[in-house]
Amino acid sequence: MSASANTLPARVLVIGGSSGVGRRVVEELTARGSRCAIGYSTNDDAARTACEAAAARGIEPILAKGDMAKAAPELVRQAVEGLGGLDGLVITAVPVITGRALSLTAEQHERITGVLMWGLLDTVRSALPHFEASGGGVVVIVTSLGARLYTKYYGTLGPAKAAAEAYVRTLAAELGPRQVRINALAPCLIDDELHTSYSSSARDFLEPVARRTPLRRLAKPQDIANATIALLGSDLAFVTGQVIDVDGGYSLMG
Numbered sequence: 001m002s003a004s005a006n007t008l009p010a011r012v013l014v015i016g017g018s019s020g021v022g023r024r025v026v027e028e029l030t031a032r033g034s035r036c037a038i039g040y041s042t043n044d045d046a047a048r049t050a051c052e053a054a055a056a057r058g059i060e061p062i063l064a065k066g067d068m069a070k071a072a073p074e075l076v077r078q079a080v081e082g083l084g085g086l087d088g089l090v091i092t093a094v095p096v097i098t099g100r101a102l103s104l105t106a107e108q109h110e111r112i113t114g115v116l117m118w119g120l121l122d123t124v125r126s127a128l129p130h131f132e133a134s135g136g137g138v139v140v141i142v143t144s145l146g147a148r149l150y151t152k153y154y155g156t157l158g159p160a161k162a163a164a165e166a167y168v169r170t171l172a173a174e175l176g177p178r179q180v181r182i183n184a185l186a187p188c189l190i191d192d193e194l195h196t197s198y199s200s201s202a203r204d205f206l207e208p209v210a211r212r213t214p215l216r217r218l219a220k221p222q223d224i225a226n227a228t229i230a231l232l233g234s235d236l237a238f239v240t241g242q243v244i245d246v247d248g249g250y251s252l253m254g
């Protein structure tokens with residue numbers, strides 16, 4: 001029996017590629033020979049730094065700047081122009097708005113659903129003709145366990161993440177006949193600077209979660225990037241419409 005000839009999409013737009021999980025995804029793709037566009041909305045310095053870090057491992061990515069909630073077609077246009085086409089899309093972007101559901105303002109609601117619902121739909125729709133021109137495409141979005149497990153300060157984002165997962169199932173059914181597959185990854189808490197930058201007592205909150213996790217740690221951005229690479233690969237060409245937990249078993253614990 002011959003070994004697997006897993007292949008990755010050659011040209012990938014990673015919206016959220018300037019930071020955290022998305023930055024790791026860009027680095028991994030670049031190191032494996034894919035060409036990337038780093039999609040981001042505001043932080044030029046972070047985007048340049050991410051670009052340099054990836055360039056040290058492979059072909060230098062291009063930058064695609066724009067708010068996914070308002071300018072998804074423009075983000076896709078920049079990526080297609082810079083890469084000469086598109087056959088992969090990764091979306092990790094999120095507006096960081098934490099709090100209880102009842103605290104949500106209309107303006108925050110618009111920002112959250114703008115990215116996680118309208119932005120997702122509009123980005124995939126804009127990428128579709130370019131995927132079809134490439135003979136197909138693959139999409140991975142990052143959601144969260146908080147889409148289906150109650151988490152105190154995730155009342156603002158959790159319901160919209162759940163809607164994004166519903167879009168994954170709907171779009172997978174609609175896009176399958178066009179040879180485009182789409183899946184989601186749902187991480188548990190990620191051990192990154194986000195939490196510790198918000199609160200000096202974050203460790204008090206994070207450590208019990210790590211202890212309760214069967215694999216006895218939180219996720220690292222690299223764990224989510226590795227799972228993203230796996231879903232983008234041709235070895236998983238028959239997997240679509242799925243939400244896969246990347247959580248060290250946390251969601252098993254009831």
Ligand SMILES: NC(=O)c1ccc[n+]([C@@H]2O[C@H](COP(=O)([O-])OP(=O)(O)OC[C@H]3O[C@@H](n4cnc5c(N)ncnc54)[C@H](OP(=O)(O)O)[C@@H]3O)[C@@H](O)[C@H]2O)c1
Binds near residue numbers: 021040042
């Ligand atoms: N951190 C956790 O504990 C955790 C747990 C579960 C799930 N997740 C999910 O994992 C994903 C990645 O999280 P992360 O911590 O790696 O994120 P992050 O470090 O905060 O990075 C967010 C990225 O998205 C970009 N972005 C934000 N809003 C955008 C918009 N409207 N249009 C275009 N780009 C936009 C940011 O660029 P700019 O800064 O330039 O806007 C940045 O590149 C998110 O979906 C998050 O919800 C995280």
